[in-house]
Amino acid sequence: MPTLITYRTPIQEDWVxxxxxxxxxxxxxxxxxxxxxxxxxxxxxxxxxxxxxRSLFTLEAHINYLHEVKLGAQVWVQTQIIGFDQKRLHIYHSLHRAGFDEVLAGSEQMLLHVDLAGPKSAPFSASSSSSLQLLVDEQRELPTPEYVGRTIKLPGR
Known part of the structure; x- marks a missing residue:
């Protein structure tokens, strides 16, 4: 099960x-x-x-808008775990629709596990770490997505 679908939705009228x-x-x-x-x-x-x-906070998110997404399209998100350590989770979400093979959009994100009482960073529980490792193991054969690790800059700078 390398493909992990995490969300499905039609595109709503007030979203366009x-x-x-x-x-x-x-x-x-x-x-x-x-x-x-x-x-x-x-x-x-x-x-x-x-x-x-405990919860996750988003530290950084990059979005690549690759193809048009129009009103009424039925879309879904596939999520890949790029990596994780004791407190951080590096993920990549890709947006898809039926009948179109290319990724519509991608979002690389760095998340932080947080103790809300601080708030301050906190290690993942053993259970969450185990669940993450299982997902990494299941997705081991997936290639690194094309848009992971990109930076925003003008050419030649």
Whole structure:
């Protein structure tokens, strides 16, 4: 099971702009919902967050807008774990739709596991670390996504 689908949605009318395209901000919203689903998958669901006082914060997010996404399109997010350590999680979300083989958009993100009482960084629980390692092992054969590790800069600088 290398492909981990974390979120599915139709594109809503209030998410599109005057050109009928998905607005920039709503790409991040969709990817944010996918992160929420990933959190549930690794044991950081609402009940666990309430009991442990631990959650994930987004430290950095890059979005690459690759192809048009229009009103009514049925889309889904695939999530790949790029890596993790004691407190951080590096992920890549890609946006897809049926009948189109190319990635519509991608979002590379760095997340931090946080003790909300601080708030301050905190190590993942053994259970979450185990769940993450299982996902990494399942996705081991996946290539590194093309847009991972990119920086924003003008050519020649």
């Amino acid at each position: 702009d005057y050109n009928g395209h998905l607005r920039d901000a709503f790409y991040l919203l969709i990817f944010s919902y996918a992160t929420d689903a990933l959190m549930e998958r690794i044991g950081l669901d609402a009940d666990n967050r309430g009991q442990s006082g």
